[in-house]
Amino acid sequence: MTAASAPGKVILFGEHAVVSGAPALGTAIDLRARVLVEDLPGKTEISIHGLGLRLSGFSVDSDGRVVSLGSSDEAAAAARYVSAVVKALDVRDVRITVSSEIPVASGLGSSAAIVVATLAALSHHMGIDMEVKSIAAEAHRIEKTVQGGLGSPMDTALAAYGGYIQISDGVTPLDLPQMDLVVGCTSVPHDTRAEVARVQELRSRYPEIVDPIFKAMGVISRKAVPCIKDLDLKELGRLMNINHGLLEAIGVGTRELSELVYAARGAGMALGAKLTGAGGGGCMIALPKEGMCSRAITAITQARGRAFVVRTGCNGVTVE
Numbered sequence: 001m002t003a004a005s006a007p008g009k010v011i012l013f014g015e016h017a018v019v020s021g022a023p024a025l026g027t028a029i030d031l032r033a034r035v036l037v038e039d040l041p042g043k044t045e046i047s048i049h050g051l052g053l054r055l056s057g058f059s060v061d062s063d064g065r066v067v068s069l070g071s072s073d074e075a076a077a078a079a080r081y082v083s084a085v086v087k088a089l090d091v092r093d094v095r096i097t098v099s100s101e102i103p104v105a106s107g108l109g110s111s112a113a114i115v116v117a118t119l120a121a122l123s124h125h126m127g128i129d130m131e132v133k134s135i136a137a138e139a140h141r142i143e144k145t146v147q148g149g150l151g152s153p154m155d156t157a158l159a160a161y162g163g164y165i166q167i168s169d170g171v172t173p174l175d176l177p178q179m180d181l182v183v184g185c186t187s188v189p190h191d192t193r194a195e196v197a198r199v200q201e202l203r204s205r206y207p208e209i210v211d212p213i214f215k216a217m218g219v220i221s222r223k224a225v226p227c228i229k230d231l232d233l234k235e236l237g238r239l240m241n242i243n244h245g246l247l248e249a250i251g252v253g254t255r256e257l258s259e260l261v262y263a264a265r266g267a268g269m270a271l272g273a274k275l276t277g278a279g280g281g282g283c284m285i286a287l288p289k290e291g292m293c294s295r296a297i298t299a300i301t302q303a304r305g306r307a308f309v310v311r312t313g314c315n316g317v318t319v320e
């Protein structure tokens with residue numbers, strides 16, 4: 001029996017701009033997908049457990065940590081990713097059991113974490129020595145195949161390496177300190193493909209407007225690195241607020257997302273807040289002031305969001 005796990009992620013800065021070559025910064029969070037592989041002579045079975053990952057399907061404890069997940073409609077989607085890994089490694093005679101704490105369809109990297117953990121567990125079970133670098137590359141290839149060619153390597157790189165990753169002419173792991181963030185989910189699932197297409201369409205219509213916005217987002221992604229390094233959270237919060245405004249400018253904000261962003265910022269609970277990922281739905285992140293996590297969670301909840309605390313910079317794929 002072999003078990004492996006891999007983390008979900010949040011994009012901190014530079015989503016959408018990264019599609020057109022600007023730098024983006026993301027971090028692995030302490031919500032994980034876990035995969036168990038056992039021998040099962042004569043057949044191959046994939047079972048998806050505890051994948052209660054619908055946005056409405058989780059609950060949080062008094063510290064704001066995710067504690068339980070309901071049932072799942074998304075099991076079939078998860079199984080597609082697992083099957084693609086099984087096919088890529090040409091594995092047979094195993095039972096693969098997947099469980100995950102990562103909300104799906106919300107930009108938190110759930111599918112990448114499942115692909116990476118499955119690759120690690122299966123390859124280890126078969127006695128194949130896969131380095132983290134090849135797990136990241138193979139996972140990106142598989143994720144793109146299942147999603148039909150879409151996707152930066154951000155999610156799969158973070159699931160594999162953990163920590164922080166800058167995407168800019170390739171994947172650069174960065175050694176930066178951990179922080180607590182509050183994630184607020186709208187009940188609207190997001191559709192990365194549709195949002196990317198809409199933004200790219202806007203860019204081809206108004207390149208002289210959108211390209212400078214992307215450039216500014218890239219500058220923010222770079223400026224954020226020393227802020228995190230020095231834990232200059234005030235400055236980091238300001239950068240989050242500017243990035244959110246730029247994402248609104250390219251049309252990926254929604255009323256629901258903005259309500260959560262403004263709820264978190266309200267009464268000075270968060271130093272900054274922005275939507276995270278493709279937008280159009282999904283989640284936002286807030287950088288709480290010291291000791292303000294639970295108040296930020298309450299504010300987001302009152303604005304009809306689902307909120308929880310995550311730790312950034314968590315470990316990448318682990319064979320357990």
Ligand code: PMV
Nearest residue numbers: 015016107151152192277278
């Ligand atoms: O919401 P997510 O995690 O699917 O992130 C999408 C990020 C984009 O920059 C919009 C697209 C990409 O492939 O980088």
